[in-house]
Amino acid sequence: MTRASRDDEFRAYVVRSRSALVRTATLLTAGDAHLAEDLVQTALTRLYLAWPRVRPAEGPDSYTRRILANALIDERRRPYWRRERSHADVPEHASDVSIDEGPELHTLLAALGELPAGMRAAVVFRHVHELSVAETARALGCSEGNVKSQTARGLDHLRARLTPNPMISRSPR
DSSP, X not given: OOHHHHHHXXXXXXXXXXXXXXXXXXXXXXXXXXXXXXXXXXXXXXXXXXXXXXXXTTHHHHHHHHHHHHHHHHHHHSGGGGTOOOOSSOOSSSOOOOSSOSHHHHHHHHHHHTSOHHHHHHHHHHHTSOOOHHHHHHHHTSXXXXXXXXXXXXXXXXXXXXXXXXXXXXXXX
């Protein structure tokens, strides 16, 4: 494969998938649109470098989801993360999100923001992208049991946070 054809394939993938990647990254960052854009840019840069190794059978989507999750975890580990929060503009509301605006989305993003990054990624991949446990485990680079426990604990937290009456927050299993 020539470099020009490889670049054309990559460009077509980016054009086709960028908006979905930004939506996923926005959920992974609990509504931080600026960080979501940074994560997508990081993921696309890493994907471009690995493009020749991306297996056509698996497709670049699963590879890119794993890069997004790893980039989020890497970003949260940086020392400045605990000290600084940068914003281009002061938002009018507590959360400024560009995907399907609404009070329910703001509440969901706030609740997602309370979850650790890995747990949040497991919940988003399982319930937004509807990936199987095995696919999510591959995307996150962990065991299926870890995905199950992280998803269950994450959903329990979200139910407790989002259900008006905490006495009925847990559904029977």
